[in-house]
Amino acid sequence: MSKLLASCGALALAAASIAAAAPVDEDLPDAGGEIERMADEVALELQRVCPPVSPADQAAFDRCRHSLFGDSALRRSLAPRLLWGRRNQDAAATLKDTNLTQFAPDLFAGLYLSLFMFSGEHRVEYVQRERLYLIRLQSAFRNRLPPGQFPYPFWHDEAKWGVYQATNCILLWVDPKTARIVIGQFTERGEGSAVVASKPLSPKFDGNWMWMDKEGRIQPRVTLFDGLFRQHNPYLPKLDFTYRTLALRMRDAQCENCHMPNNPFPMRRLVIMHTPAHAAGEIGRLMKAVREDRMPLDEAGIEQPLEPGLKRALLESGSAFEALVKAAKEWEAAQRD
Numbered sequence: 001m002s003k004l005l006a007s008c009g010a011l012a013l014a015a016a017s018i019a020a021a022a023p024v025d026e027d028l029p030d031a032g033g034e035i036e037r038m039a040d041e042v043a044l045e046l047q048r049v050c051p052p053v054s055p056a057d058q059a060a061f062d063r064c065r066h067s068l069f070g071d072s073a074l075r076r077s078l079a080p081r082l083l084w085g086r087r088n089q090d091a092a093a094t095l096k097d098t099n100l101t102q103f104a105p106d107l108f109a110g111l112y113l114s115l116f117m118f119s120g121e122h123r124v125e126y127v128q129r130e131r132l133y134l135i136r137l138q139s140a141f142r143n144r145l146p147p148g149q150f151p152y153p154f155w156h157d158e159a160k161w162g163v164y165q166a167t168n169c170i171l172l173w174v175d176p177k178t179a180r181i182v183i184g185q186f187t188e189r190g191e192g193s194a195v196v197a198s199k200p201l202s203p204k205f206d207g208n209w210m211w212m213d214k215e216g217r218i219q220p221r222v223t224l225f226d227g228l229f230r231q232h233n234p235y236l237p238k239l240d241f242t243y244r245t246l247a248l249r250m251r252d253a254q255c256e257n258c259h260m261p262n263n264p265f266p267m268r269r270l271v272i273m274h275t276p277a278h279a280a281g282e283i284g285r286l287m288k289a290v291r292e293d294r295m296p297l298d299e300a301g302i303e304q305p306l307e308p309g310l311k312r313a314l315l316e317s318g319s320a321f322e323a324l325v326k327a328a329k330e331w332e333a334a335q336r337d
């Protein structure tokens with residue numbers, strides 16, 4: 001069932017853990033054929049809308065993220081919530097033992113996967129150890145975009161940024177029961193070279209996850225849905241202000257002590273809410289967790305009731321933000337032909 005093309009093929013996984021054939025598990029419906037078709041469709045789409053170009057090409061990046069964020073084959077193949085991160089440096093480690101970040105599908109497609117370019121070369125196999133199908137896609141990373149095009153400064157962690165820049169393979173893990181992609185990973189240890197060669201850059205992290213540019217605009221722009229929503233979306237201007245109010249309440253409620261990209265707590269399945277786009281992806285769960293007094297936790301991981309005034313303020317600013325995100329998305333959807 002593998003494609004003949006070399007596509008970041010044999011990773012350093014133990015050969016025994018990979019069965020090229022369909023799962024032997026009797027309780028599993030064999031979705032192998034369906035997954036193979038989905039992989040072909042997604043790989044073809046990625047090659048068409050996010051082809052190998054210069055890693056500095058802004059127009060190509062815009063086309064790619066706009067297409068993937070919209071009604072794409074990729075988005076239709078994503079689970080309602082998925083995990084994203086580096087492949088574990090330890091080849092023996094399982095996905096369960098690998099730190100990953102949780103994402104809503106639109107965020108994953110529009111802000112993360114679109115940062116890569118694809119040749120369309122891919123391979124599908126069943127990985128017995130994980131009980132998941134694995135799609136490997138030959139790829140490369142757009143490391144030369146302006147800093148505001150990344151969802152946050154990935155270079156806050158030199159090792160992680162190094163892997164991003166050297167990525168030659170994207171791994172998409174698929175649940176055999178639903179035929180949906182549940183985990184995405186990037187690795188520099190796939191077979192073959194990256195589909196575009198680029199010299200590594202080493203930007204310095206100044207400690208700010210968000211910042212103001214010379215024109216007084218909030219950065220990173222992508223986290224304000226810049227280039228994802230239409231420029232004249234009437235809800236966009238308010239999104240910034242409404243998010244800032246929510247962010248202040250989250251700061252008061254200590255959420256920032258843990259839910260940040262550098263994973264200070266640290267969580268195996270990190271949740272981040274530190275930009276408008278990231279908060280938009282989590283707002284439903286955020287509201288529920290606060291309403292049910294499940295968050296925040298203290299340093300020992302024990303639930304701490306919020307002071308009632310603070311809880312009310314957090315819920316108020318949260319629901320204003322939630323309503324605005326919903327309106328902005330509905331307006332976008334109504335514009336599509």
Ligand code: HEC
Nearest residue numbers: 253254255257258265267271285286289295296297298299
């Ligand atoms: C001391 C660290 C810590 C603080 C402070 C904290 N969290 Fe969490 N949060 C966690 C951990 C750990 C998890 C994952 C495990 C869990 O669900 O208990 C989590 C999970 C979540 C989730 C996703 C899971 C779910 O229950 O839906 C949301 C949403 C969330 N937190 C929101 C918040 C908000 C909002 C605040 C501030 C009011 C906050 N957290 C403060 C550590 C923290």
